[in-house]
Amino acid sequence: MVVSVLSSSVAIFASPSSWIESSAVDQCHQVAALPGMHHVAGMPDLHPGKGAPIGAAMTSSVLYPFLVGSDIGCGIAVFPIKLKRVVPEKLAARFPDLDVPDPAFFDEADVPGGWTDSLGTVGRGNHFVELARVDTVFDSEHAGRLGLAARDLVLIVHSGSRGLGEQILRAHTEVHGAGPAADPAAYLAAHDDAVRWGSLNRRVMAARVADALGASCEPPLVDECHNSVERRDGLYLHRKGAANGDGRDVLIAGTRGTPSFLVAGHAGADAGWSVAHGAGRKMSRADALRRGKAKHTVEELRRTPVGSLVVCGDRQLLFEEAPTAYKRIEQVVGDLVEHGLATKVVSTVPIVTYKTVRR
Numbered sequence: 001m002v003v004s005v006l007s008s009s010v011a012i013f014a015s016p017s018s019w020i021e022s023s024a025v026d027q028c029h030q031v032a033a034l035p036g037m038h039h040v041a042g043m044p045d046l047h048p049g050k051g052a053p054i055g056a057a058m059t060s061s062v063l064y065p066f067l068v069g070s071d072i073g074c075g076i077a078v079f080p081i082k083l084k085r086v087v088p089e090k091l092a093a094r095f096p097d098l099d100v101p102d103p104a105f106f107d108e109a110d111v112p113g114g115w116t117d118s119l120g121t122v123g124r125g126n127h128f129v130e131l132a133r134v135d136t137v138f139d140s141e142h143a144g145r146l147g148l149a150a151r152d153l154v155l156i157v158h159s160g161s162r163g164l165g166e167q168i169l170r171a172h173t174e175v176h177g178a179g180p181a182a183d184p185a186a187y188l189a190a191h192d193d194a195v196r197w198g199s200l201n202r203r204v205m206a207a208r209v210a211d212a213l214g215a216s217c218e219p220p221l222v223d224e225c226h227n228s229v230e231r232r233d234g235l236y237l238h239r240k241g242a243a244n245g246d247g248r249d250v251l252i253a254g255t256r257g258t259p260s261f262l263v264a265g266h267a268g269a270d271a272g273w274s275v276a277h278g279a280g281r282k283m284s285r286a287d288a289l290r291r292g293k294a295k296h297t298v299e300e301l302r303r304t305p306v307g308s309l310v311v312c313g314d315r316q317l318l319f320e321e322a323p324t325a326y327k328r329i330e331q332v333v334g335d336l337v338e339h340g341l342a343t344k345v346v347s348t349v350p351i352v353t354y355k356t357v358r359r
Contacts, residue, residue, distance in 0.1 A: 008032040013339045014044040027053040036062030041272035044335035045280025054241035057272025063181040067238040070169040073198025074160025075225030076251045079206045080218045081153050092309045092352045096212045098122040105204050113193040118162040120204035130156040132348040142345045146221050157202040161194040222249045226277035245275030253278040254329035256353045257304030261333045263342040275342050279326040292319035312355035
């Protein structure tokens, strides 16, 4: 579906049966009406955010930091890992406390911007570290190139730039609000530091978890951020909750109790060269908390329908991040495939999903 808005256009890559809130579509149109905006592409995981849609790629002649948001460089990396025995209860108990940094796993000289605060920590919200198993192989040739086969184990790490990205956005909004970047080059330099920081953060966490589980940490097979802006064809391509789908492999996260899908992206300009980044919320956190408490117990949410365990000491977060708060990942990925934006490579199922050990 493509709709013209003044001199720009909005395209939503979702089937009629997909859950897309009207408020999210309204936000796409609001963004499309911004000065300099050329095109807004909504992914099938599209949902409303604070002032701008999440699950969208937005192309403009003007750089708008608020369209990237505070968690610059947030993304998902996939690391191969080998373990001799897989007993979820024992492995869950061995995960390190990823709310607290461990300087033993990084060299301060290698940290972008010198920002060592919170490096190697996962954060809250929808961030997680997950031990998962490759389930279905859809494209054996592509999976083979990645070194993946059915029943292989992987670590999936979803996090971003923590306080660094928030500091960068605040420095802009305190002066310019939701307006354009006054000095695009300066913003991009800080942004690029945060993107590199987010990638390093995911690698440090993978190393910490692998070490705690008695395994070695391998380089990531996939590492794509989904909150970023880049120069493309003379314009600024903003991505908020959308990953680079231009010939890139992307892990599209499901929920704690459903599969995730590693896909090969081949999106074009009409989709902002992007693919979805996850299942996408269908409930606000407040609604998920209210409805979840009426339907589930805490223990039900710590043992998922696929038999995996969730490490989360924060009971409120357990309800806010319940699988029922999200759209069906199969529908989201199916829409990408139907619109020619991606091809499925493998699916993974969770074994242990770490959120936080703290209340």
